[in-house]
Amino acid sequence: MKIITIANQKGDVGKTTSAVTLAHGLAMTEHRTLLVDLDPQGHVAFALGAEKAPGLYRLIVDEDPIDQVAVQARENLDIIPGDKRTEKAKRTVVISNFPTEILGRILQPADYDVVILDMAPSLDVLHVSALMASDWVIIPTKLDAMAVDGVNEVLRSMGEVVERGHRLGYSILPTFFDRTTRETVVQLQALVDTFKGHVWPPIPQDTHAREAPAYGKSLWEYCSKSPAVMGYGTSLVAGYASTLKRTVEVVCE
Amino acid sequence: MSNNLNRRPAIDPAVADILAGAERKKRIASLPKAERAKARKDAARHKVGLDLPPDLHETLRQIANKEKVSISSLVAFLSQHGVEEYRAGKIALDPHKRLSRCARFEYVLMLDKTCE
Numbered sequence: 001m002k003i004i005t006i007a008n009q010k011g012d013v014g015k016t017t018s019a020v021t022l023a024h025g026l027a028m029t030e031h032r033t034l035l036v037d038l039d040p041q042g043h044v045a046f047a048l049g050a051e052k053a054p055g056l057y058r059l060i061v062d063e064d065p066i067d068q069v070a071v072q073a074r075e076n077l078d079i080i081p082g083d084k085r086t087e088k089a090k091r092t093v094v095i096s097n098f099p100t101e102i103l104g105r106i107l108q109p110a111d112y113d114v115v116i117l118d119m120a121p122s123l124d125v126l127h128v129s130a131l132m133a134s135d136w137v138i139i140p141t142k143l144d145a146m147a148v149d150g151v152n153e154v155l156r157s158m159g160e161v162v163e164r165g166h167r168l169g170y171s172i173l174p175t176f177f178d179r180t181t182r183e184t185v186v187q188l189q190a191l192v193d194t195f196k197g198h199v200w201p202p203i204p205q206d207t208h209a210r211e212a213p214a215y216g217k218s219l220w221e222y223c224s225k226s227p228a229v230m231g232y233g234t235s236l237v238a239g240y241a242s243t244l245k246r247t248v249e250v251v252c253e
Numbered sequence: 254m255s256n257n258l259n260r261r262p263a264i265d266p267a268v269a270d271i272l273a274g275a276e277r278k279k280r281i282a283s284l285p286k287a288e289r290a291k292a293r294k295d296a297a298r299h300k301v302g303l304d305l306p307p308d309l310h311e312t313l314r315q316i317a318n319k320e321k322v323s324i325s326s327l328v329a330f331l332s333q334h335g336v337e338e339y340r341a342g343k344i345a346l347d348p349h350k351r352l353s354r355c356a357r358f359e360y361v362l363m364l365d366k367t368c369e
Contacts, residue, residue: 179271179274182279185279188268188271188272189272196263197263197264202268242267
């Protein structure tokens with residue numbers, strides 16, 4: 001089982017959209033997938049047309065087993081939904097004996113091929129616990145200076161985790177790629193100059209990605225031919241289809 | 254130690270492709286306005302280099318002049334018709350095949366000497 005965390009402390013960079021799209025994509029490619037919402041906004045359930053629920057709270061505070069808390073959202077795709085009680089769960093984590101190991105301990109018995117953790121835009125104990133449990137981190141980032149700074153913050157947290165002897169790989173996923181603005185390209189070039197092969201092909205800015213959650217559909221269901229999925233025009237080199245291929249490589253490594 | 258080592262690319266090839274495209278657009282944007290349209294058109298063109306016998310090239314040039322079209326569009330037009338006839342089984346390549354001395358290909362196609 002591979003655990004992949006989607007993280008960036010900066011908000012509104014496409015974490016939940018990426019988590020939902022990749023989780024459903026993995027499920028469609030026959031990987032039994034669990035998507036865990038660690039954000040008190042509870043948008044994972046919303047994006048897949050399910051009800052928000054205190055899933056993470058039940059796992060951490062009530063210590064209910066995963067199979068009782070997980071909700072089937074699609075074929076091969078279960079979710080642990082979240083809601084505002086996730087915030088209370090965090091307080092329980094803080095006062096627990098081994099706060100940074102709690103998620104790893106909870107997820108260890110899960111019977112899935114892949115677990116995807118959708119993080120809240122913050123750097124708290126749950127965040128560190130998720131990194132400690134993970135094999136790989138995908139860091140979505142908008143191509144602006146502040147969001148790219150968020151990438152550095154996640155990498156610093158990962159550095160602390162690696163210092164504790166945990167092996168952790170990562171990829172940076174540029175989102176909201178707008179090929180018409182020079183700043184986007186400048187920031188992409190800066191990311192590539194710094195992080196080289198860790199940078200995955202970008203996700204084009206696309207209104208479909210904003211519309212799909214309103215219908216409770218993933219992008220594969222709502223518009224599988226959209227630029228966000230297939231990339232721009234004839235180049236077809238970016239988009240979630242190419243991100244999914246790379247994520248499958250990570251899962252099968 | 255295995256000799257079959259594949260060095261991982263420093264940059265994801267798809268990302269490199271996107272950056273190359275952006276660099277091309279930036280270069281075009283820096284050109285004087287009068288040259289930009291031609292540069293964009295050139296960038297959008299799909300250019301290929303193929304070997305043609307000189308006498309066939311000359312024949313194509315003469316037909317293109319006569320019909321007042323470009324050689325490229327004439328070759329594209331005739332090639333498309335040729336491909337359709339090949340697919341329909343109206344053109345057989347086997348009678349024109351000769352063994353090739355080039356290691357990359359098994360055969361070479363002999364062209365008819367009369368082009369006109």
